[in-house]
């Protein structure tokens with residue numbers, strides 16, 4: 001990778017730490033004894049427990065103030081009022097530790113339940129950037145990447161970042177969408193009307209990312225299996241493999257061509273299957289492109305989806321690929337929900353309501369309401385998969401904040417339309433108590449602690465996204481039956497020279 005490309009890479013503002021990841025003491029024992037994971041607790045949950053103990057303490061104090069003045073006096077201290085004296089003091093002293101132990105037990109129970117659930121039902125992460133790490137840190141030399149090496153004796157994982165096979169297994173991963181991402185070209189490279197977008201390096205580099213993903217999957221056949229349909233994903237999981245879809249992140253990778261889209265869509269497709277592993281296309285990354293406006297660039301170029309972008313979305317519907325609306329501008333997102341004949345997704349976005357309007361990369365409530373309406377009124381399925389990148393959590397780096405985002409988004413779209421799209425390996429600093437893929441069960445445990453049912457956490461973990469993919473597959477079958485054929489319209493049709 002050239003220094004120039006490194007500078008263009010939006011995740012490379014700071015030098016990537018090539019040192020092995022240091023894991024916390026609590027994680028070191030996990031590697032020797034997976035069962036010991038069940039007793040780990042996060043700092044935030046400790047403070048939460050402490051908080052609830054303090055609340056109870058205050059309630060008790062209030063209660064005591066309402067008691068008759070002679071209540072609680074010990075026989076030996078009858079000359080002064082000690083509201084916490086005598087039997088009450090000892091009662092309180094006994095009560096507080098017992099509550100703490102009770103809560104601790106409950107948390108352990110939830111973590112055990114979460115692990116049991118994830119061993120039977122897949123947790124599918126909507127956005128994992130291992131290929132980004134591969135490209136920008138290892139120059140795509142897969143043979144040099146310590147992706148399967150266990151932790152060293154001093155408790156460090158040889159693989160930097162947040163994802164590798166030992167940690168995926170510790171975190172009961174059911175699989176993920178491998179992100180095929182390359183940096184946006186510059187404005188100078190693409191030209192005023194994106195007329196030179198087909199001449200940039202993006203297409204070649206994206207091809208390389210598809211190849212690297214295949215190399216990973218081929219290199220570790222006991223761990224991963226390319227999956228295409230939801231059905232094939234369930235089958236792979238039942239065999240103990242991690243589900244492997246591909247998400248193509250950024251329409252700039254298509255070089256203005258629907259032919260290129262179809263070429264990517266056909267990669268690694270098994271005979272007889274209607275779709276290949278590529279199951280979503282993020283319409284934009286951080287740059288506008290010929291198809292649509294990004295949330296990260298001003299002013300808008302199309303005020304949403306371009307006329308050519310409308311054709312792209314139809315073609316995605318025909319191919320069974322879900323339009324992904326993370327990274328797109330609000331106008332693009334809103335229009336794409338209307339244009340798409342089928343489901344849409346946000347593969348890695350958090351709630352703007354909780355971070356303020358400045359975090360334009362997050363999804364606003366207005367869009368969440370639109371998603372809800374489009375599901376109820378038109379039956380267009382959808383899913384919002386929550387990002388854990390601290391910038392998108394408003395700078396917070398704790399599990400409770402992540403759960404707040406899950407709960408806020410699901411309070412509008414419903415618990416059957418949310419999932420997790422961590423962005424792991426796409427960030428230099430991860431949340432403190434959700435630092436890598438080993439922590440998936442902890443998130444599920446927190447949802448259980450907040451009253452989510454087993455059915456709801458199974459949906460959140462993977463069943464929702466599989467249902468959305470299935471809906472896209474049904475639409476593709478239907479459009480084929482209706483006689484839809486590949487759209488061969490070209491850039492020149494929209495920009496005659």
Ligand SMILES: [Zn+2]
Nearest residue numbers: 249326327348
């Ligand atoms: Zn992204």
